Amino acid sequence: MPKNQLFDTNPPKEKAILVGLEIQDNKSLLSMESSLEELYLLADTAGVEVVGELSQKLERPNPSTFIGSGKVTELKELVSALKADLVIFDDELNARNFRDLEEQLPEGTKVLDRTGLILDIFAQHANTSEGKLQVQLAQNEYLYPRLTRAWTHLVRQAGGGGGRAGSVGGVGLRGPGETQLEDDRRKIRSQISMLKDELTKVQSHRQQTRYKRKKSNIPLVALVGYTNAGKSTLLNRLTKADVFVANKLFATVDPTTRKLWLADGKQILITDTVGFIQKLPHQLIAAFRATLEDIVEADLLLHVVDISNPDASAQWQAVVQTLVEIHADDIPMLTVLNKVDKGVDDSELNRNFPQFQNAVRISAKNGQGMDELQARLNEFLYDTMIEISVKIPYQRMNLVNLFHESGVVLKSTHEIDHTLIQGKIPTRLYKLFAPYKYE
Numbered sequence: 001m002p003k004n005q006l007f008d009t010n011p012p013k014e015k016a017i018l019v020g021l022e023i024q025d026n027k028s029l030l031s032m033e034s035s036l037e038e039l040y041l042l043a044d045t046a047g048v049e050v051v052g053e054l055s056q057k058l059e060r061p062n063p064s065t066f067i068g069s070g071k072v073t074e075l076k077e078l079v080s081a082l083k084a085d086l087v088i089f090d091d092e093l094n095a096r097n098f099r100d101l102e103e104q105l106p107e108g109t110k111v112l113d114r115t116g117l118i119l120d121i122f123a124q125h126a127n128t129s130e131g132k133l134q135v136q137l138a139q140n141e142y143l144y145p146r147l148t149r150a151w152t153h154l155v156r157q158a159g160g161g162g163g164r165a166g167s168v169g170g171v172g173l174r175g176p177g178e179t180q181l182e183d184d185r186r187k188i189r190s191q192i193s194m195l196k197d198e199l200t201k202v203q204s205h206r207q208q209t210r211y212k213r214k215k216s217n218i219p220l221v222a223l224v225g226y227t228n229a230g231k232s233t234l235l236n237r238l239t240k241a242d243v244f245v246a247n248k249l250f251a252t253v254d255p256t257t258r259k260l261w262l263a264d265g266k267q268i269l270i271t272d273t274v275g276f277i278q279k280l281p282h283q284l285i286a287a288f289r290a291t292l293e294d295i296v297e298a299d300l301l302l303h304v305v306d307i308s309n310p311d312a313s314a315q316w317q318a319v320v321q322t323l324v325e326i327h328a329d330d331i332p333m334l335t336v337l338n339k340v341d342k343g344v345d346d347s348e349l350n351r352n353f354p355q356f357q358n359a360v361r362i363s364a365k366n367g368q369g370m371d372e373l374q375a376r377l378n379e380f381l382y383d384t385m386i387e388i389s390v391k392i393p394y395q396r397m398n399l400v401n402l403f404h405e406s407g408v409v410l411k412s413t414h415e416i417d418h419t420l421i422q423g424k425i426p427t428r429l430y431k432l433f434a435p436y437k438y439e
């Protein structure tokens with residue numbers, strides 16, 4: 001027997017049963033099977049051992065237990081037979097679902113939903129103080145409307161204040177009644193406002209960095225994509241950064257920005273941040289607003305797709321939907337098909353995925369396609385020019401300088417209180433000059 005097995009000190013993994021519900025007419029991007037597979041990976045990433053799976057098709061969720069009552073009985077039996085510690089639902093549950101399920105399942109069985117699981121992974125992977133605060137904020141926002149008696153133990157854990165005598169119930173002792181619940185609600189509310197204050201402080205530094213970057217006018221490229229697509233691997237490959245890469249979901253939570261030198265000494269900044277997923281918890285999007293602004297402010301989005309994944313197209317769609325939600329959908333996007341070293345069927349790609357027609361094929365792992373990718377970045381950020389005539393007031397002299405530095409000036413005349421310039425500018429600067437356009 002290998003030595004390390006004799007001295008295995010890891011605590012035993014919690015055992016989970018996954019539960020999926022397919023709802024008629026639902027507009028999910030992934031099939032229930034694919035979604036459950038993804039839930040399996042999420043559970044695995046969170047360090048949980050999946051011991052069973054259960055699914056059902058319904059017209060609409062049961063308002064009490066989410067799945068039908070017959071399925072609950074089946075689930076109950078499965079939990080006992082497999083000695084499971086928790087059940088994880090693939091969709092977000094509400095307070096009533098949690099309460100009714102916990103009441104009906106064997107005592108002590110924990111109920112978790114996809115959102116709770118994702119928040120847990122984020123909590124494990126956040127390293128910076130900003131990241132940690134953002135996750136805590138999202139967790140509290142998630143917990144607040146779900147606060148039922150069954151959850152009160154969690155609040156005390158989250159609050160770090162230790163247990164309170166008397167809250168467990170028993171003869172002569174007050175049970176966890178409404179007063180207790182109100183108390184816990186108040187606690188979460190004050191926690192939420194405290195976290196928001198802390199975040200504002202932490203984020204002022206970020207704003208300074210952002211301001212400096214804007215002044216320097218180095219183009220910013222944001223890596224976006226489904227979780228596990230290979231964004232961090234690509235950043236490491238391009239810039240020799242040292243970002244943690246893993247075959248885990250949401251390996252990256254905190255953003256990293258690095259400089260990349262293109263041909264002719266031209267430079268760009270590339271930022272790698274949190275990946276997306278279908279059914280991305282809205283609490284996370286809200287709490288990560290500041291982090292996501294790196295994406296919103298980018299000149300170009302580099303959308304990394306894991307083309308070896310059978311659901312690549314649905315994943316691409318899920319990312320595009322999330323970009324709409326964070327108002328980043330008007331930023332130009334270049335799609336890169338990653339992991340081509342695993343083999344791609346070109347004819348199938350051309351036939352079935354018109355959205356990938358102009359995509360660059362790469363392998364972040366072995367370096368294939370990097371030259372073409374850099375050429376495309378260069379072309380978009382520096383070489384593609386657009387003709388424009390602008391009337392720039394003297395107070396915005398910096399724009400006149402920028403036109404001379406980055407564009408091609410064909411004609412320039414100085415008037416009393418403004419400068420007229422006709423010429424060409426890189427496409428990425430168009431937004432900056434558009435307000436000063438004249439015909």
Ligand SMILES: Nc1nc2c(ncn2[C@@H]2O[C@H](COP(=O)(O)OP(=O)(O)OP(=O)(O)O)[C@@H](O)[C@H]2O)c(=O)[nH]1
Nearest residue numbers: 227228229230231232233246250251252275364365
């Ligand atoms: N075969 C192959 N594997 C790759 C390639 N690029 C990345 N991977 C693997 O894919 C997994 C995920 O890579 P990451 O770079 O962590 O992915 P990510 O998009 O940053 O993921 P998150 O941070 O979790 O959102 C890792 O196991 C990588 O080694 C590639 O070109 N080919």
Ligand SMILES: [Mg+2]
Nearest residue numbers: 231232251252
């Ligand atoms: Mg990553």
